[in-house]
Amino acid sequence: MVTGAAGFIGGNLCRRLVDEGYAVVGIDDLSTGIPENVPADIDFHLADIRGRAIHPLFKDIDTVFHLAAKNCLFDCLNSPLETSDINVRGTVNVLEASKEAGIGKFVYADSSAVYEGVRDFPSKVERVKPVGAYAISKHSGALFAEMYRAFHGLNLTTLRYFNVYGPAQDYRRIMPPAISAFILKIFEGNSPIIYGDGTKRRDFVYVDDVNDLHLLTIEDPRTDGRVFNVGSGANYSVIEIFNLISEAMHVSVEPILLDELPGEAEVTLADITQTLELGWRPRTNIRRGILNSIEYLKKEFESGKLASLD
Numbered sequence: 001m002v003t004g005a006a007g008f009i010g011g012n013l014c015r016r017l018v019d020e021g022y023a024v025v026g027i028d029d030l031s032t033g034i035p036e037n038v039p040a041d042i043d044f045h046l047a048d049i050r051g052r053a054i055h056p057l058f059k060d061i062d063t064v065f066h067l068a069a070k071n072c073l074f075d076c077l078n079s080p081l082e083t084s085d086i087n088v089r090g091t092v093n094v095l096e097a098s099k100e101a102g103i104g105k106f107v108y109a110d111s112s113a114v115y116e117g118v119r120d121f122p123s124k125v126e127r128v129k130p131v132g133a134y135a136i137s138k139h140s141g142a143l144f145a146e147m148y149r150a151f152h153g154l155n156l157t158t159l160r161y162f163n164v165y166g167p168a169q170d171y172r173r174i175m176p177p178a179i180s181a182f183i184l185k186i187f188e189g190n191s192p193i194i195y196g197d198g199t200k201r202r203d204f205v206y207v208d209d210v211n212d213l214h215l216l217t218i219e220d221p222r223t224d225g226r227v228f229n230v231g232s233g234a235n236y237s238v239i240e241i242f243n244l245i246s247e248a249m250h251v252s253v254e255p256i257l258l259d260e261l262p263g264e265a266e267v268t269l270a271d272i273t274q275t276l277e278l279g280w281r282p283r284t285n286i287r288r289g290i291l292n293s294i295e296y297l298k299k300e301f302e303s304g305k306l307a308s309l310d
């Protein structure tokens, strides 16, 4: 079962699971996800994770990847009620359905945002300090999952994703993630926008590498009951990413610098010691990952699917 199956990570995960021979059930309400992300050969249900109607779908499920969430930082800051409703109440509903069905494994999609109030880098799994609405809601969901582990024997793995990027990253939203946003602006012949001075640093991890870890959570009992950082253990400034993209697209363009957005961390950097101990490695270097993202968005652009991001 993958919740958020029409989203960026969920859609990529469904495809990988199908390729590996798993039968997959997917749930998404398409609030931000898109139908094209859902592979045709999964059992897809258009449903809201907050509803009782999802419970029967968990019958005979072995593993749940709970990815559905409201996750645009700014939207979340502006609508804490809806954020907590989806990310906390929705998560508890998915946990209840999982408990009732007696599933074998629950993988919770946590976020590096829970480190936003901690200034020591690289971020270690033991110390979190969520500050904004998104981070608080993701951490609350994680704490509820932990409660189901402690009191109901849920076999839980919590994955704290850093900046996941790659093909099918959601470029349609008002504020797309930086890599997609830069590439699209260049395809449109416009200058990419950077919020702030571009010195903020982010730990980027490629979506296929994240899927390698997803598979490990199903197959490797060393992941049971534990929290893992999912990053690459290296970070790049926004300007460095911008330069890598312009170089890969063979353009010389100046970014437009606008005021900083509220609530964005200065630095993200994962301590991946424990993740590496599983034998997992981030295999895709940033240049390769950017090239793959450009290739994907080029196809979208040429097929005329792209709406203007202005």
Ligand SMILES: NC(=O)c1ccc[n+]([C@@H]2O[C@H](COP(=O)([O-])OP(=O)(O)OC[C@H]3O[C@@H](n4cnc5c(N)ncnc54)[C@H](O)[C@@H]3O)[C@@H](O)[C@H]2O)c1
Pocket (backbone or CB within 6 Å): 003, 004, 005, 006, 007, 008, 009, 010, 027, 028, 029, 030, 031, 032, 033, 034, 047, 048, 049, 050, 066, 067, 068, 069, 070, 071, 086, 090, 109, 110, 111, 112, 113, 138, 160, 161, 162, 163, 164, 165, 170
């Ligand atoms: N992408 C990242 O870099 C990143 C980083 C940290 C954490 N995460 C977490 O990973 C998960 C997936 O992120 P993503 O980047 O794929 O996001 P996404 O927005 O592309 O996917 C989330 C999906 O959840 C669906 N959804 C939202 N509310 C729903 C509801 N009430 N019922 C059913 N479906 C609902 C959306 O339609 C969307 O398809 C999220 O939980 C997010 O918090 C992502």
